[in-house]
Amino acid sequence: MTTAAALESPFFGLALSIFAYRAGLWLSRRIGSPAANPLLIAILLVVAFLRIFRVPLSFYDNGGRLLTLMLSPTTALLAVSIYRRRALLRENLLPAVAGCCVGAATSLFSTLWLCRLFRLSPVLTASLMPKSVTTPIAMELSQHRGGIVSLTVVAVIFTGILGAVFAPSLVKALKIEPLAAGIAIGTSSHGIGTARALELGEIQGATSGIAIGVAGVATVFLFALF
Amino acid sequence: MKVITQGGFLCLVCLTGGYLSRLFPFPMPASVLSMLLLLGLLLLKAVDPASLAETTDVLLGNMAFFFLPSGVEILAHLETFRRDVFALLAVCCLTTLLTFAASAFTVVAVTRMQRRLQKSSK
Numbered sequence: 001m002t003t004a005a006a007l008e009s010p011f012f013g014l015a016l017s018i019f020a021y022r023a024g025l026w027l028s029r030r031i032g033s034p035a036a037n038p039l040l041i042a043i044l045l046v047v048a049f050l051r052i053f054r055v056p057l058s059f060y061d062n063g064g065r066l067l068t069l070m071l072s073p074t075t076a077l078l079a080v081s082i083y084r085r086r087a088l089l090r091e092n093l094l095p096a097v098a099g100c101c102v103g104a105a106t107s108l109f110s111t112l113w114l115c116r117l118f119r120l121s122p123v124l125t126a127s128l129m130p131k132s133v134t135t136p137i138a139m140e141l142s143q144h145r146g147g148i149v150s151l152t153v154v155a156v157i158f159t160g161i162l163g164a165v166f167a168p169s170l171v172k173a174l175k176i177e178p179l180a181a182g183i184a185i186g187t188s189s190h191g192i193g194t195a196r197a198l199e200l201g202e203i204q205g206a207t208s209g210i211a212i213g214v215a216g217v218a219t220v221f222l223f224a225l226f
Numbered sequence: 227m228k229v230i231t232q233g234g235f236l237c238l239v240c241l242t243g244g245y246l247s248r249l250f251p252f253p254m255p256a257s258v259l260s261m262l263l264l265l266g267l268l269l270l271k272a273v274d275p276a277s278l279a280e281t282t283d284v285l286l287g288n289m290a291f292f293f294l295p296s297g298v299e300i301l302a303h304l305e306t307f308r309r310d311v312f313a314l315l316a317v318c319c320l321t322t323l324l325t326f327a328a329s330a331f332t333v334v335a336v337t338r339m340q341r342r343l344q345k346s347s348k
Contacts, residue, residue, distance in 0.1 A: 046294065047298055073239070077285055099330070099336070124306075124310060140258075148303045148307075157297070162319060179337065180330045184327075188329060216261075223253065
């Protein structure tokens, strides 16, 4: 009984998160494929740990809550990464913003339409709709719509992995120019895609980073229309 | 002390963003407002980006870590969507492809249009 009570401490959730994430990073590097996403591995490790040792989710969350709190300042800091690339954004303002807005609208409409086609419940639809944007923005939009926030997080990661795995070969096969490639990768698969866009080239990486913030803001305003 | 001051400043930005988000008639994520607020402060030169460098590099460099608990929460919801897993995966795959294509096509089309306009105005 005393051991179980000790796990109620926030330090349990924090320690488990940190070591699971470290293990995720290590495994991801060992496997060396963009499909082996460190966050996804870490989620599976924590879930497995809680299941095997029968630790209630609420115990883990005593520490987990503190990490979730850090998402707001982290998202705010995306402003710094946009600011650092403001010259590039100013140079290509119209195509970049248009690409992000059309991409964000396509993502919302096609998700809504496909969810209806597959007869998914309104809760699941609300969880999927914001999945192309960066996680903290997607989480808040999903919550406002009554979606399952954790499903949104997993869908966002999965979408990012899809982009990271397939976008580079699409870009090469279709000979897409650097600006279009960067914006398309950032708009369709946010930060996880951006990490791969950086491997394609400097312009692709930088514009992909810009697209995360711009497409996020565009999605928020488009969401208000639904 | 530097990092603590940066953290304090970010707390104020997020506090203001959270307050402002309640004033919107539609769902406006507090984190998006905080981001726009900080971007405004940077563009107005009210804040020097170099003074936020340490926190920026640590937080943005490890962004994914902070999503871990939100992802783990899925444990509580597995039953809700167990039947629909394949439909959910299909939606993710198709929409990602469509979004990528629409976005890339738009950038190419707008860039070409701009070039044509520049040529005809010369």
